[in-house]
Amino acid sequence: MIRSSAVEMASALAKGEITSVALTQLHFDRIASVDTDVHAFLHLDTDGALAQAAAVDAKRAKGEKLSPLAGIPLALKDVLVQKGIPTTCGSKILEGWRPPYDSTVVTNLKNNDIIILGKTNMDEFAMGSSTENSAYGPTHNPWDLSRIPGGSGGGSAAALAAFEAPLAIGTDTGGSIRQPAAVTGTVGVKPTYGGVSRYGLVAFSSSLDQAGPCARTVLDTALLHEAIAGHDPRDSTSINAPVPNVVAAAKSGDVKGMKIGVVKELNGDGYQPGVRARFDESLELLAKAGAEIVEVSCPNFEYALAAYYLIAPSECSSNLARFDAMRYGLRVGDVDGASAEEVMNLTREVGFGREVKRRIILGTYALSSGYYDAYYGSAQKVRTLITQDFTSAFTKADVLVSPTCPTTAFKIGEKSNDPLAMYLNDIATIPVNMAGIGGMSLPSGVADEDGLPVGFQIMSPVMKDERMYLVGAALEAALLSKWGAPILSKAPSLGGLA
Numbered sequence: 001m002i003r004s005s006a007v008e009m010a011s012a013l014a015k016g017e018i019t020s021v022a023l024t025q026l027h028f029d030r031i032a033s034v035d036t037d038v039h040a041f042l043h044l045d046t047d048g049a050l051a052q053a054a055a056v057d058a059k060r061a062k063g064e065k066l067s068p069l070a071g072i073p074l075a076l077k078d079v080l081v082q083k084g085i086p087t088t089c090g091s092k093i094l095e096g097w098r099p100p101y102d103s104t105v106v107t108n109l110k111n112n113d114i115i116i117l118g119k120t121n122m123d124e125f126a127m128g129s130s131t132e133n134s135a136y137g138p139t140h141n142p143w144d145l146s147r148i149p150g151g152s153g154g155g156s157a158a159a160l161a162a163f164e165a166p167l168a169i170g171t172d173t174g175g176s177i178r179q180p181a182a183v184t185g186t187v188g189v190k191p192t193y194g195g196v197s198r199y200g201l202v203a204f205s206s207s208l209d210q211a212g213p214c215a216r217t218v219l220d221t222a223l224l225h226e227a228i229a230g231h232d233p234r235d236s237t238s239i240n241a242p243v244p245n246v247v248a249a250a251k252s253g254d255v256k257g258m259k260i261g262v263v264k265e266l267n268g269d270g271y272q273p274g275v276r277a278r279f280d281e282s283l284e285l286l287a288k289a290g291a292e293i294v295e296v297s298c299p300n301f302e303y304a305l306a307a308y309y310l311i312a313p314s315e316c317s318s319n320l321a322r323f324d325a326m327r328y329g330l331r332v333g334d335v336d337g338a339s340a341e342e343v344m345n346l347t348r349e350v351g352f353g354r355e356v357k358r359r360i361i362l363g364t365y366a367l368s369s370g371y372y373d374a375y376y377g378s379a380q381k382v383r384t385l386i387t388q389d390f391t392s393a394f395t396k397a398d399v400l401v402s403p404t405c406p407t408t409a410f411k412i413g414e415k416s417n418d419p420l421a422m423y424l425n426d427i428a429t430i431p432v433n434m435a436g437i438g439g440m441s442l443p444s445g446v447a448d449e450d451g452l453p454v455g456f457q458i459m460s461p462v463m464k465d466e467r468m469y470l471v472g473a474a475l476e477a478a479l480l481s482k483w484g485a486p487i488l489s490k491a492p493s494l495g496g497l498a
């Protein structure tokens, strides 16, 4: 049962073949047997989850009308607050903090009776591409435990790939949902910016951060998307418009007559051969399914990475100022005679890891008077140019596509001392955040040279998220016939974890 899709689990629940309590317990058993190796979870809420599951079973027994994902377990990235449950953001500085309220994402999950198993590991404050920047140790890729599961949401992606949960929530500022999905053979979606509320999402870079759904199939992802999305007056950037019809699109998967634009600038050299091969093959499958493949050019994407590493650190240097040893979690050096400033300095010195400090310093520099126009100002101009590139490309194509990332999962430790090499992972995912549009990664097969999964990225215009689900569903179906089974079943080590 734990290897089924959420839709299959929901059908078993509806038919009375299993209870939500039993299904939840099966997942806790799985976690108990594999998570010492995978380390996807930072915290498990066993009692809370089982109580929530019992309440759903009771509602079902009474014949109440339930949401499509009622009673299905989920893994929550530890950057979203849940009342009374530890929230660390992968940082020592928040150790021991229990938030007094629910994020809107959590409220929506609870209103849909989705069972929250616990909080997943992540790069500290979502800064990273490998989950190695967690203060609580790395997460391991279930395909090969010596490799990274991507980041920053490596815990959520690994939990899905290791069958520890059929659903997960991630957040994506520059690729943190899509890149982990790509390297673990799972599906991840960054919705349109403003499509899912940021209320209770601990801010890294507020103009880029977006929470989104993760699962093992396109339809499961769509169902979770509809459960968490929608207008929220508590988030001033939340879009007040109906949620795109993503479930209907995922069920249809009809791409006949659709124009699919290959972004020239995201289709050059620098991709691993197996990543290239799976991308080209996926384009052929989409063409066979009736889509028209065209080429589009987005010349300013070349500057996206550089601009992102000015904008994101700038916003982070401001957002992370709140961790001042007074309000949340850790406090160090609070001895007689110590000034508030000394306590603050010491706490931030001890509480933040290297990458977070690097970003705060970069951002503070970029925002400082005298440098503001040259760095932050220029980056904002580039951001506008990138948005214009997308606008023009979307006049020629309904969706745009690229490989999600340049390589398959690399070894733990391989890039941890080389920030630039790490940053390059997000070369194809960052433009999406800069423009606030939607992006999906789904598995397009495994690379011949290493047998590891490859991600295919689909990008759709603002609030046209249903288009990426349409194309994603079509590709998923075509790949299923080609490979004869879901891509995740091609992972040899998953057997070893069983």
Ligand code: GLN
Residues within 6 Å of the ligand: 126, 127, 128, 129, 151, 152, 171, 172, 173, 174, 175, 176, 177, 204, 312, 426
């Ligand atoms: N890897 C990128 C970074 O380190 C993106 C992170 C994210 O999307 N949260 O900033």
